[in-house]
Structure formats: C-alpha cells, structure tokens
Amino acid sequence: MAARRVHFLAGIAVAPFVFLLAATGLGHTVAPLLDDLIHPTALFVDEVGAQALPVSEQVSAALIEHRGARVTSVTVPGDPDRTTRVALDVLGVPLSVYVDPYTAVVRGTLESTGTPTREWLAEAHRSLHLGEPGRLYAEFAVSWLPIIVLFGVFLRVSQRRRSGARAWHGALGLALAAALLLIGFSGVQRTVLAGERVSAVLSTAPPRLHAPPVTPAPARVGVDDVVALARSAGLSGALTVVPPERGDRPYEVAESGGGPSQVDKVAVDPYLGRVTAAVGWADYSATAKARAVATAFHHGLLFGWANRLVLAGVALGTIALLALGYRMWWARREAPPPVWRYLSTRARTLLIVGTAGVCWLLPVLGASLVAFAAVDRLARRRSR
Known part of the structure; x- marks a missing residue:
C-alpha cells in the first residue's frame, strides 16, 4: 500500500515535468538529423x-x-x-x-x-531556456524518476492482473523501466545540486588528465604534429584538438566520436612535441564505465541510429504512460490511504533513516518530499 501511495502521489505531481523532459528529449533525439537537413552545405563535403x-x-x-x-x-x-x-x-x-x-x-x-539546432534543443531539454534556475525543473523530475519507476515495477509484478487503463499503464511501464532507469542514472549526475554528490558517492567521475608543467621554448609544434602524435598514441575516429590558452599549458586532444569507450584523451607538450599524459577507457572505474555507457545511451550514441530510434520510442512511450496515469487518476480521484500508522517502530526508523539519506543525496527530491507530505497532511485534515 505504501508503494502504491508514493507512486500515485509522486506520479501525479512529477508527471508534468517528466512530460517536459520527454517532449524536449524527443526533440534532442532527432537534432542530428535536423542538423544534417538544415545545414547540409556546412556539414558535408561535395x-x-x-x-x-x-x-x-x-x-x-x-x-x-x-x-x-x-x-x-x-x-x-x-x-x-x-x-x-x-x-x-x-x-x-x-x-x-x-x-x-x-x-x-x-x-x-x-x-x-x-550547431544552432542541436544547441537550442539541448538547452530546452536541460533548462527550458530559463538559465540555471530552469535546470531545477529537470533535477526535480529526474530525482523522482527512479523512485516512481521502481515502485511502479514493484506494483506491476506484485499485484494481480488488472484490466483497462491500469493494465496498459503497468505493461507499458514495465517495458520502459530499464531505459528510464538508465536515463535517470545518467541525468541525475548532470544536475545542479545532486550531480556532484551522486557522482562522489558512486565514484562515477571520469579520470582527469594530469599533464606535467610545460616549459616554454622558442620552437613550437603545429596542429598537424599534434594530431599525428595523438593518432600514434592510439586515438581514433573524430578528434577534438584544444590549443593552449597560455604558453605554459599543453595541447589537449580527445576522441569525440561519442561512443562510451571513445574517451581517450592525451596532452601534448607544444615545445617538446611529445605526449606527456594520457587517460583512456582502461583508466575508468567500473562505476565510471557504467556512467559512460548510460550517458552514451541517453545521448543516442551507444549503437548509432538504432539507439536514437529506441530513445524516440521511449520518449513517446513515456508520454503515453503519463496520459494513462492521469486517466487512472481522473477515474479514481483519490490516493490510497496512508500506512504510516500501521508500521512497526523498527520499520518507521529504517524508513526515516533511508529517506533522510536519499534526501541528502537528492536535495530537490528532499525539499519536494517535505512539501508533498505537508500538502497531503493538510488535505487529509480538511477532508475529515
């Protein structure tokens, strides 16, 4: 009953924001195709x-x-x-x-x-073009998403089979659960408040490139030599070269193909003409690799256009899932009763400690949870 109440109340409150994420995410998914259609002259050779x-x-x-x-x-x-x-x-x-x-x-x-199209759609997905405050909408939705999904899966597999909208809602939610959890795992680590905390707790941060100091000299190597050195160091595919802003800094060259394992990066001393530091897929921890795979899936880069088709299906399926959820709410218009009073002292203690930990890790979720509880309590008092 507790799972049902949390899933119901949180779902109703969070659904509009999840809808915005799904709708803008659908646009971001097709952004590369739109880029190629809108800017073919700039992006392709004759x-x-x-x-x-x-x-x-x-x-x-x-x-x-x-x-x-x-x-x-x-x-x-x-x-x-x-x-x-x-x-x-x-x-x-x-x-x-x-x-x-x-x-x-x-x-x-x-x-x-x-490209302007991709940047505009990416910013819409990230912040609705409202700047840093706008990013909180995404953090609110992505913080609650795993909880709503997990409680929904529990309800689907533990309760008897339903019919009508509830049956479709449960079946569709179960089909989308894995993809939504991957997206949530990736997305929450890019949020304003929770991102660094989650990354630190799970140790998912990618390794950093630590290059030794550069000693300026009269002669410098050019960008052609830098690219050649990066290729000889094992970097492949598309490469992004960042020249040093100061004379005592190295060139940085990174793979930019987008795949989860295409993360190799090297530093090149512009005066000595040699690679002085490197990081690659082998240097990533298991959790950092998991994050890289989830992020690649989230951005449609894990397995090419098939990945983008899957993401488009997930976005459309999520919108349908929300519509079915609201259809069920409209038919019922009441939440399941609270079960707090029926819990044992030990269960209450574990619930409080666990909830406090989650709220520290995900502060936007914590603040909204307090607000939900206050509104719910006030509504139940008025209904007596």
Whole structure:
C-alpha cells in the first residue's frame, strides 16, 4: 500500500515535468538529423577526396575568413564525407567554421559552439531556456524518476492482473523501466545540486588528465604534429584538438566520436612535441564505465541510429504512460490511504533513516518530499 501511495502521489505531481523532459528529449533525439537537413552545405563535403589536406591549412582557411579570431578548438571528422569544424572566438562571439578537409574551402559559418539546432534543443531539454534556475525543473523530475519507476515495477509484478487503463499503464511501464532507469542514472549526475554528490558517492567521475608543467621554448609544434602524435598514441575516429590558452599549458586532444569507450584523451607538450599524459577507457572505474555507457545511451550514441530510434520510442512511450496515469487518476480521484500508522517502530526508523539519506543525496527530491507530505497532511485534515 505504501508503494502504491508514493507512486500515485509522486506520479501525479512529477508527471508534468517528466512530460517536459520527454517532449524536449524527443526533440534532442532527432537534432542530428535536423542538423544534417538544415545545414547540409556546412556539414558535408561535395566530394570525398583521395587525401585530406593538413589540418593547419584548414585552420588557416577559417582564420582568413575571420581575421583576428582566436582558435578555441579544431574537430577533425571521423567520417570521410564530413567537414572539419574550426571553433573560433571573435571578440567574445563563438563561431563554428566548417572547412572542406580536401580543398580547404570554407563551407559555412554558424554562430554557435556547435550547431544552432542541436544547441537550442539541448538547452530546452536541460533548462527550458530559463538559465540555471530552469535546470531545477529537470533535477526535480529526474530525482523522482527512479523512485516512481521502481515502485511502479514493484506494483506491476506484485499485484494481480488488472484490466483497462491500469493494465496498459503497468505493461507499458514495465517495458520502459530499464531505459528510464538508465536515463535517470545518467541525468541525475548532470544536475545542479545532486550531480556532484551522486557522482562522489558512486565514484562515477571520469579520470582527469594530469599533464606535467610545460616549459616554454622558442620552437613550437603545429596542429598537424599534434594530431599525428595523438593518432600514434592510439586515438581514433573524430578528434577534438584544444590549443593552449597560455604558453605554459599543453595541447589537449580527445576522441569525440561519442561512443562510451571513445574517451581517450592525451596532452601534448607544444615545445617538446611529445605526449606527456594520457587517460583512456582502461583508466575508468567500473562505476565510471557504467556512467559512460548510460550517458552514451541517453545521448543516442551507444549503437548509432538504432539507439536514437529506441530513445524516440521511449520518449513517446513515456508520454503515453503519463496520459494513462492521469486517466487512472481522473477515474479514481483519490490516493490510497496512508500506512504510516500501521508500521512497526523498527520499520518507521529504517524508513526515516533511508529517506533522510536519499534526501541528502537528492536535495530537490528532499525539499519536494517535505512539501508533498505537508500538502497531503493538510488535505487529509480538511477532508475529515
């Protein structure tokens, strides 16, 4: 009965925010396809050549178009039909210049750090374009999501079979449970308040690249040598090169293909011309690997377009699940009775301690839980 009450009351309160996450998540899922449709000239080459030109020539082509700009990163494509992205800072304005790697011809310039479509949809999913305060909506929903899902699964497998909307709600929830838990595990670690706490408790933070100090010298290696050194160190696929902002810092090169195991990163001393530090998939702890896999699934990068189709299905299925839940609530319009008074002293103690721990770990959940309890108690007093 307690599981049913928590699932019912939390579901009713959290459902609108989960709906927003599902709807904006659906948009974010199709963002790469929209990018390719909206910006084909910038993102693709006309013809795949026999061999790409040196990366330095491609960067020079971008700088000719925007003199005085500062290069913030260069992304070398992993696919032969894609363009090279040169990210620039032009008096504080971020620009992405897309260059044909075979001809060094600028194919297009977009005023964003990535592509505008994907960035807009990602920000809608993250904060509804309300800034840092807007991120709390996602934290509220993603903090409650695992609890609602787990209680729902318990109710589905422990109770007798139902018919109508309740049967469909239970079956659909059971089918979506694993995906929703993966998304919740990934999402909660990117939240404003709970993210660092959850990451610290579960030890899911990825290893950091610790490069030794750089001693400036007259001669520096160029971006072509840096890319070659990264390739020789084992990095593959698309690479993102971040040049040092100061003379005493190294280049950083990271795999940017997006797969969970494509996380290798190296530091290159710009004066010695050698790799001075490296981290890779083998350096990740088991929990950090679990987080990387969950995040790749959440972003549609785990198994290509099939992953994105699954995510689209999960988003649409979640919206249907919420609609069925509200249909059940409308038909019943009352929550199951509280069971606190029927619990033993030991059960109450364990529940209080466990709830306090969860509330510390997930502060938005804790604050909303107190609010739920207060409103529920007030409503029951008025109904007497």
